[in-house]
Amino acid sequence: MQSYSQQRRFLFAVDCIIFGYDGQELKLLVIKRGLEPLKGSWSLVGGFIGENESSENAAVRVLKDLTGLDGLYMEQLHGFTEPDRDSVERTISIAYFALIDIQKYNQQISEDYHPAWFSINQLPELIFDHTKIVELAKEKLRYKAALHPLLFELLPEKFTMPQLQSLYEAVYNTEFDKGNFNRKLLSTKLLFKLKEKDKLNSKKGAFYYMVDSDKYSEGFKSFLNLVPSQNANK
Template identity: 85%
Template sequence: MQHYSQQKRFLFAVDCIIFGYDGQELKLLVIKRSFEPFKGKWSLVGGFINDNESAESAAGRVLNDLTGLDGLYMEQLHCFTDPNRDSVERTISIAYFALIDIQKYNQQIDEDYHPAWFSINQLPELIFDHTAIVEMAKEKLRYKAALHPLLFELLPDKFTMPQLQSLYEAVYNMEFDKGNFNRKLLSTKLLDKLEDKDKLNSKKGAFYYTVNLKKYSAGFKTFLNFVPSQYINK
């Protein structure tokens, strides 16, 4: 009934939703499409999947091409299959979202792609269904980060509690009580307090923390409500 040989074959691509945080806002990295059609239009970073390459490694390759970075936090978001989503030819796209430290990126910028960071709240028009893809990625990021400690991935190796709090505030567009925020994050035991302080952003200075990688990988599944439930239930 279902013979392989009789079946239709389709193009297969990955698209990456790359999030960053500049200390103020949650940002998305997009590029100018380098080929026709829609050359010069804003687009997610993506590429076709090669023979003998899984989608994960294709996404890793695409991310590395653009940023020079390896081992980024990356997660499969969704597979987009609408037959008309790509107006050139039917292309099935697996979307991955990635979290990167925006500082590390800046040193390795690859200008061939004419990449640009946009605030997540003021995105330009994107080609195809990329706007909808980004929308889903934002939702998933918020969902996941409410339950699992993952926003660290957007910060430098060393960060302060006030920085981390600002990041959460940017992601959720709401304010957090600093006392409760501190306690909640420290209760995960995932953070190690360092001896030095960041003195740039305040007179008193705020202690730096790092993620304890051992505990992090073990405790990633911790199911903490990082975000007050009032937010999640609208």
């Protein structure tokens, strides 16, 4: 069998940036590292890519090991290849970000990894280059959410417009004008209003909405320029 005998072998891994929304804050799921060096330090969820796995399959496996679920929204972020990014051996990491509804999945997250949710604006110190990875993931999420309705992956099946606006404000760390925000969202025709109201958070009550799954599956073009200030060249 032929081989590239003069080439050094590297380790390949995946790191998963798991964003969640609890109704008030955008959060990041991190775990306690289970091996040396830096055992017990906060880390992104990750693992090594198996000999017969693609990086995507490895990321799906890692997420399922943690949450017990398939079918989470997941997207490849970037490859991290700096020679000294891991202090033990040269390790190349392919990072993926995933979006989950905290209320839906929280009960299924395995305690074996000592998981914890932290506000995206108040993160603990993370191992290696994981803080850099998270910062890039935040930028990518903001860019993508300006063009596509992927933030619905963070919400329950039915939600109110104030809840949706709160989510966008958490992601962009800014405030939106209520009237303009509602008008832009409803103009996409991706939402339909339910007769039911949420009366727990206000006396008047806010109508619940749901996403039109058919239009959502057709594509994301309807949300183009929802947040026009984002850099279109990313």
